[in-house]
Amino acid sequence: MSQDMLLEIGVEEIPSALMPGALDDLKAIAAQRLQQSRLEFSEIITLGTPRRLVLHVKGLEEKQKDTVIENRGPKKASAFNQDGTPSKAALGFARGQGMEVSDLDIRDVAGVEYIYAVKKESGGHTVAMLPGLLTEIIQALNFPRSMRWGYFQTRFARPIRWLLAFYGGQLLSLRIENIESAGWTMGHRFLASGPLQVTSIDEYYDCLRNNYVIVDPRQRREMIWSQVREVAARVGGTAMENEDLLTEVSFLVEYPTAFYGEFSISYLDVPTEVLTTSMISHQRYFPVFDADHKLMAGFVGVRNGTDYCLDLVRAGNERVLKARLEDALFFWKEDTSKRLADFVPGLRDVLFHEKLGSILDKVECLRSLAVLIGANLNLSNKVDLDRAALLCKADLLSSVVYEFPELQGIIGRYYARQGGENSEVAEAIMEHYRPRFAGDSLPASETGVVLALAEKLFNLTAFFAMGIKPSGSQDPYALRRQALGVVHIIIDLNLRAFLRVLITETHVVMSRSGFQLQLDAGETAAELMDFILQRMRGVMLDRDYSYDLIDAVLYQGQDDLQQIVNRAEAVKQFRESQAWEDFLVVFNRSYNLSKKWDSTEVQAEFLVDESEKNLYALVNHIKPKAETAFQEHRYNEGLAMLAGLRPAVDKFFEAVMVMVEDQDLRGARLGLLKSIAETGNYVADFTRILQ
Amino acid sequence: MNFQEIIMNLQYYWGQQGCIIQQPYDLEKGAGTMNPATFLRCLGPEPWNVAYVEPSRRPTDGRYGENPNRLQHYYQYQVILKPSPDNVIELYLESLKRLGIEPARHDIRLVEDNWESPTLGAWGLGWEIWLDGMEITQFTYFQQCGGFDCYPVSAEITYGLERIAMYIQNKESVFDVEWVDGISYADVHHQAEVDYSQYNFTAADVPTLTTMVNLCEEEARRIADLKLPQPAYDYVLKCSHLFNLLAARGAISVTERTGYIGRVRNLARTVAREYLEQRERMGYPLIKDESSRAELLETKEVQG
Numbered sequence: 001m002s003q004d005m006l007l008e009i010g011v012e013e014i015p016s017a018l019m020p021g022a023l024d025d026l027k028a029i030a031a032q033r034l035q036q037s038r039l040e041f042s043e044i045i046t047l048g049t050p051r052r053l054v055l056h057v058k059g060l061e062e063k064q065k066d067t068v069i070e071n072r073g074p075k076k077a078s079a080f081n082q083d084g085t086p087s088k089a090a091l092g093f094a095r096g097q098g099m100e101v102s103d104l105d106i107r108d109v110a111g112v113e114y115i116y117a118v119k120k121e122s123g124g125h126t127v128a129m130l131p132g133l134l135t136e137i138i139q140a141l142n143f144p145r146s147m148r149w150g151y152f153q154t155r156f157a158r159p160i161r162w163l164l165a166f167y168g169g170q171l172l173s174l175r176i177e178n179i180e181s182a183g184w185t186m187g188h189r190f191l192a193s194g195p196l197q198v199t200s201i202d203e204y205y206d207c208l209r210n211n212y213v214i215v216d217p218r219q220r221r222e223m224i225w226s227q228v229r230e231v232a233a234r235v236g237g238t239a240m241e242n243e244d245l246l247t248e249v250s251f252l253v254e255y256p257t258a259f260y261g262e263f264s265i266s267y268l269d270v271p272t273e274v275l276t277t278s279m280i281s282h283q284r285y286f287p288v289f290d291a292d293h294k295l296m297a298g299f300v301g302v303r304n305g306t307d308y309c310l311d312l313v314r315a316g317n318e319r320v321l322k323a324r325l326e327d328a329l330f331f332w333k334e335d336t337s338k339r340l341a342d343f344v345p346g347l348r349d350v351l352f353h354e355k356l357g358s359i360l361d362k363v364e365c366l367r368s369l370a371v372l373i374g375a376n377l378n379l380s381n382k383v384d385l386d387r388a389a390l391l392c393k394a395d396l397l398s399s400v401v402y403e404f405p406e407l408q409g410i411i412g413r414y415y416a417r418q419g420g421e422n423s424e425v426a427e428a429i430m431e432h433y434r435p436r437f438a439g440d441s442l443p444a445s446e447t448g449v450v451l452a453l454a455e456k457l458f459n460l461t462a463f464f465a466m467g468i469k470p471s472g473s474q475d476p477y478a479l480r481r482q483a484l485g486v487v488h489i490i491i492d493l494n495l496r497a498f499l500r501v502l503i504t505e506t507h508v509v510m511s512r513s514g515f516q517l518q519l520d521a522g523e524t525a526a527e528l529m530d531f532i533l534q535r536m537r538g539v540m541l542d543r544d545y546s547y548d549l550i551d552a553v554l555y556q557g558q559d560d561l562q563q564i565v566n567r568a569e570a571v572k573q574f575r576e577s578q579a580w581e582d583f584l585v586v587f588n589r590s591y592n593l594s595k596k597w598d599s600t601e602v603q604a605e606f607l608v609d610e611s612e613k614n615l616y617a618l619v620n621h622i623k624p625k626a627e628t629a630f631q632e633h634r635y636n637e638g639l640a641m642l643a644g645l646r647p648a649v650d651k652f653f654e655a656v657m658v659m660v661e662d663q664d665l666r667g668a669r670l671g672l673l674k675s676i677a678e679t680g681n682y683v684a685d686f687t688r689i690l691q
Numbered sequence: 692m693n694f695q696e697i698i699m700n701l702q703y704y705w706g707q708q709g710c711i712i713q714q715p716y717d718l719e720k721g722a723g724t725m726n727p728a729t730f731l732r733c734l735g736p737e738p739w740n741v742a743y744v745e746p747s748r749r750p751t752d753g754r755y756g757e758n759p760n761r762l763q764h765y766y767q768y769q770v771i772l773k774p775s776p777d778n779v780i781e782l783y784l785e786s787l788k789r790l791g792i793e794p795a796r797h798d799i800r801l802v803e804d805n806w807e808s809p810t811l812g813a814w815g816l817g818w819e820i821w822l823d824g825m826e827i828t829q830f831t832y833f834q835q836c837g838g839f840d841c842y843p844v845s846a847e848i849t850y851g852l853e854r855i856a857m858y859i860q861n862k863e864s865v866f867d868v869e870w871v872d873g874i875s876y877a878d879v880h881h882q883a884e885v886d887y888s889q890y891n892f893t894a895a896d897v898p899t900l901t902t903m904v905n906l907c908e909e910e911a912r913r914i915a916d917l918k919l920p921q922p923a924y925d926y927v928l929k930c931s932h933l934f935n936l937l938a939a940r941g942a943i944s945v946t947e948r949t950g951y952i953g954r955v956r957n958l959a960r961t962v963a964r965e966y967l968e969q970r971e972r973m974g975y976p977l978i979k980d981e982s983s984r985a986e987l988l989e990t991k992e993v994q995g
Contacts, residue, residue, distance in 0.1 A: 012780060012801070013800075013801035013818060015803030016802075016803065017803065050801070145805065145816060146816075147815075147816040147832050147834055147844075148832075148834065148842075148844050149774075149775050149832055149844050149846075150774040150775050150776070150777070150843055150844060151774050151842075151843045151986075151987075158816070159775075159777075159832075161777065178777070189794075189799075190794045190795045190799065191795065252800060252802065253800075283824055301824065303798040304798055304799075304800055305795075305798060308795065308796070309795075309796040309797070312796055312797065312823070313797060313798045313823050315823075316797065316798075316822065316823025316824060316825060316858070317798075317823050317824035319825075319863070320823070320824040320825040321824070323759070323760045326758075326759070326760070327758075327760070330758070351949075354949075
């Protein structure tokens with residue numbers, strides 16, 4: 001027989017950001033603890049609002065599963081005296097197990113007989129076990145930020161104020177600090193009064209519904225989104241889709257009612273991003289756009305409650321937003337009364353890193369670096385690059401970015417345009433932070449591409465050269481993300497970039513700009529290349545290249561990330577082709593014998609057999625052509641040429657024995673084989689390919 | 692309800708709840724938290740319930756009296772309940788009713804807001820409390836103060852008096868708030884806002900203030916060594932205000948700021964330690980209930 005179990009942990013308002021994780025954890029911890037306790041169940045669901053975490057275990061068996069416990073005792077040989085009576089050892093063991101010697105079993109373990117105590121333990125009653133188990137589950141919940149309250153030592157996200165637990169129709173009694181579970185819950189903080197008695201799980205859900213608590217977060221979320229869309233549609237607009245905002249709002253309310261509010265169109269002069277950021281991050285409103293995707297002078301807010309006195313709530317919210325937007329307008333006007341370049345000298349007082357100086361020091365270095373990388377990649381031009389680098393951090397000192405740090409770059413672009421900078425420079429200011437997160441768009445303007453690379457290479461080189469590297473989960477300067485950004489910019493935009501050279505040059509430019517770096521350029525480049533290639537590896541795995549293939553191509557000619565992908569793709573395709581088998585024979589036969597030989601030199605005068613003279617001539621003919629093909633990135637063609645050596649290679653091995661006594665002859669033959677085996681190295685390390 | 696009635700209603704309500712109604716501390720400070728009635732009293736095992744108005748100064752927030760929502764001098768209403776009672780939120784909501792704010796008619800939310808003061812070595816978790824989208828109160832459970840764990844934990848309730856008054860009186864500008872019949876907030880404070888903005892941003896003499904900061908810091912350290920925690924703390928407060936003036940004047944670089952915060956934190960920690968030791972020497976006279984004394988001091992031993 002089974003019944004449902006329900007636990008409600010009543011709390012003061014838990015931060016919305018912690019709720020999704022807390023509900024997942026509650027579910028996982030409950031499943032784990034129940035399984036450990038051999039309590040079978042059919043399903044676990046967790047529900048919650050800001051004021052409650054709810055654990056509902058469906059179909060929880062009434063009894064713990066029976067189990068058999070087997071304990072090994074002494075060897076049979078020492079368990080019995082010669083007359084067959086039990087020895088002291090056996091008696092002691094039986095006493096320890098609480099059994100009679102006659103009840104002990106004898107079992108064979110790898111040819112040796114031992115006495116065994118085999119006990120059937122019949123399972124306990126679930127209802128008796130639950131209070132202890134639920135207390136453990138509550139105490140096992142961990143939050144990224146937790147607190148103590150009152151006189152107590154328990155830590156939780158916010159204080160626990162009540163507990164309610166049922167198994168079937170039976171109330172369970174548990175206690176956390178001074179809180180004892182009792183047969184009551186609480187409804188909506190303002191729409192229900194006092195503790196509400198409940199006597200069963202069904203009644204619990206009814207009670208919440210009747211007291212303005214939508215306890216299922218999915219249901220709340222759907223209610224909110226459909227209300228928000230409807231309210232926006234009523235004014236002919238579309239509400240902004242924003243998953244994070246929707247999740248956050250759904251964990252800020254127990255009973256949602258959406259409403260529309262307005263603000264003066266005079267604020268629409270302020271950049272849209274500033275207005276929407278203010279609405280979202282300060283007020284948790286949904287911005288509304290018209291049919292032309294233009295921001296409307298209104299918003300959708302979500303109240304925690306019904307539509308009672310909704311006009312009062314609307315008026316209050318409108319007034320708050322007005323004050324916010326007034327601030328935004330003030331900052332915007334204040335910022336745009338200056339030119340973007342006027343902010344630059346102030347960057348002297350903004351610290352980049354205590355060991356690496358100010359942002360202005362960085363900007364000065366970025367100017368040289370951007371010009372250098374631009375020339376290297378043949379992108380953009382010196383004037384735009386220098387200008388964009390000079391201005392790219394200026395908006396950090398603007399009032400708007402001070403208020404909304406997440407708008408860095410975006411605001412810089414607005415101010416640059418307003419100040420008459422050309423579009424390459426303005427776009428680059430915004431784009432140089434990209435990609436800001438996984439899946440973010442890449443810079444599109446040439447100047448933006450170069451500056452984005454310069455920004456990331458500067459940061460990576462600077463920190464690596466100071467010995468500051470990510471370790472484990474510690475990556476305070478987001479160096480992994482930036483390395484990944486470098487990888488994506490290069491391979492997704494098809495850039496031909498010699499990365500090791502760029503890192504070395506970045507190091508040189510930094511040193512020349514007066515940065516005191518701890519590691520030299522060579523060491524920095526070695527460590528950083530390795531770090532970037534690790535990211536590269538991850539990207540290739542995501543793109544379904546196999547492990548062996550990635551390892552084979554990653555460390556050959558590693559400077560050029562674009563070609564790593566191209567070589568992987570070429571080998572992947574070549575593997576599917578007819579010629580692959582021939583190529584493998586050629587490679588394996590030549591590689592296996594010559595792997596310990598360290599020269600590709602062939603002294604042709606020592607060759608004697610017709611087959612080896614033929615092969616030698618053919619290799620001399622084919623190899624330069626294949627190498628040219630590789631250098632021109634026609635990898636498949638080159639590999640096919642090598643595969644074409646197969647008949648000659650086969651004949652060679654049929655006709656001669658390589659490892660002959662004559663050292664000169666052996667050397668010539670090994671050199672010849674080595675020279676064949678090494679040709680493909682330009683493309684991949686074929687020894688790593690699983691065949 | 693005019694401005695002073697709001698204050699008087701809060702005083703009366705929290706007085707009824709058993710709070711000591713203290714008066715503002717007589718030194719410049721950025722927030723009611725810096726008043727020794729909060730910063731020092733939150734330390735150690737002794738119960739403490741207090742409420743007071745705190746005039747607070749934030750030099751960089753000055754707007755020459757032109758912004759309807761920002762002031763460089765404003766009022767907080769501060770309540771400390773130590774230990775935090777189980778019904779602390781209900782007590783707070785009841786206080787709103789005393790101000791004529793009926794929660795059911797509005798949208799009242801508790802939105803995560805964690806508080807940290809690096810200079811005081813203090814932090815806590817709590818909320819900002821929203822009334823129809825407007826933050827009217829900060830609510831914090833103190834976890835650490837002066838680098839020491841708080842046990843028991845205090846609940847701190849900080850009302851933004853001007854905002855609440857604007858809401859109650861339906862005013863768009865703080866300066867239009869009615870203080871008492873026929874007298875507005877502007878009548879009382881506007882010219883001072885203009886003058887202080889000018890002083891904070893342009894007139895304050897940087898070398899003089901720098902000298903004063905250094906003198907106050909030296910004095911704080913000297914007095915702390917004499918085991919006089921509260922006089923030493925006064926000089927920490929003076930340091931803090933002078934430093935904020937220098938920051939408003941744009942005279943503080945980032946490196947200087949970091950260094951300064953570290954130095955003040957050390958001073959605050961020293962003061963906190965001296966205070967804790969002093970209370971222990973005195974035998975914790977505020978523990979009036981002898982049965983809880985044993986329990987409180989036992990926990991202290993465990994924490995060691």
